[in-house]
Amino acid sequence: MPISAGCPTMLELADVHAGYGPSHVLQGMSFVVGRGEAVALFGRNGVGKTTTLRTIMGWTTRLRGTIRFQGQDISKLRTDQICRLGIGLVPEDRRVFPSLTVEENLRLGLFQAPYARRAVREQRLQRAYAWFPKLAERRRQAGTTLSGGEQQMLVIARALMGEPKLLLIDEPSEGLAPKIVADVFASIRRMCAEGISIVLVEQNVRGALDVVDRCYIVERGRAVAEAVPRDILERPDLRARLSI
Numbered sequence: 001m002p003i004s005a006g007c008p009t010m011l012e013l014a015d016v017h018a019g020y021g022p023s024h025v026l027q028g029m030s031f032v033v034g035r036g037e038a039v040a041l042f043g044r045n046g047v048g049k050t051t052t053l054r055t056i057m058g059w060t061t062r063l064r065g066t067i068r069f070q071g072q073d074i075s076k077l078r079t080d081q082i083c084r085l086g087i088g089l090v091p092e093d094r095r096v097f098p099s100l101t102v103e104e105n106l107r108l109g110l111f112q113a114p115y116a117r118r119a120v121r122e123q124r125l126q127r128a129y130a131w132f133p134k135l136a137e138r139r140r141q142a143g144t145t146l147s148g149g150e151q152q153m154l155v156i157a158r159a160l161m162g163e164p165k166l167l168l169i170d171e172p173s174e175g176l177a178p179k180i181v182a183d184v185f186a187s188i189r190r191m192c193a194e195g196i197s198i199v200l201v202e203q204n205v206r207g208a209l210d211v212v213d214r215c216y217i218v219e220r221g222r223a224v225a226e227a228v229p230r231d232i233l234e235r236p237d238l239r240a241r242l243s244i
């Protein structure tokens with residue numbers, strides 16, 4: 001549901017400046033995500049999309065500006081505190097642990113719930129397998145023996161093990177065959193249907209437009225335009241910004 005339809009704000013970045021040590025990458029990043037909404041961040045290479053997701057997770061040097069999650073200022077919290085509030089990240093580089101099995105990789109997603117009862121942990125595991133049945137077939141296989149598409153499913157499923165309310169997903173379609181890309185986007189659509197809010201970073205603009213409610217175009221560390229998917233394809237000025 002688009003935020004313009006009146007749903008409450010889940011995430012809000014206001015004039016966020018952040019970077020890596022002396023490297024000042026985000027230069028006034030501002031955008032909002034509504035509850036249950038899927039929002040895309042589009043932009044050319046190196047404009048700060050990944051840095052935006054890392055900054056929300058508390059992995060960069062945050063200089064100024066506020067990041068609010070469900071109304072709470074999280075801009076000074078540690079990453080583990082941010083995760084516990086219900087934000088998950090599916091990173092660009094997938095980070096499947098090679099020597100661990102699929103199931104062990106999935107169980108790592110429970111790190112925020114170390115004291116959860118065994119039944120709860122098993123329930124989350126079964127839910128992950130229900131989302132991605134292929135992972136159930138491969139539960140005893142080492143992470144690295146999976147195809148690229150299966151590894152992407154595994155990192156999404158691992159993030160879902162933490163039961164996030166907001167999931168940040170960085171370039172999930174990168175390097176995957178078109179059929180697998182369609183599966184990945186379908187899984188994102190399902191997450192939205194279950195009420196999880198999404199921030200999706202994608203180079204595959206056309207594919208992502210089928211999944212998201214709204215999008216922002218990022219240039220030089222800030223969101224310079226906001227649009228609904230239909231506008232991106234119909235407005236030559238927006239298409240030019242994205243070279244599509």
Ligand SMILES: Nc1ncnc2c1ncn2[C@@H]1O[C@H](COP(=O)(O)OP(=O)(O)OP(=O)(O)O)[C@@H](O)[C@H]1O
Pocket residue numbers: 020023025043044045046047048049050051052
């Ligand atoms: N660990 C780091 N230390 C210093 N600078 C970094 C670091 N990571 C990224 N940068 C710089 O920050 C800028 C933004 O990088 P970022 O990865 O956020 O871009 P992006 O929009 O995700 O690009 P891409 O589409 O290529 O993934 C780039 O100039 C990059 O070189």
Ligand SMILES: [Mg+2]
Pocket residue numbers: 049050051092170
């Ligand atoms: Mg990136």
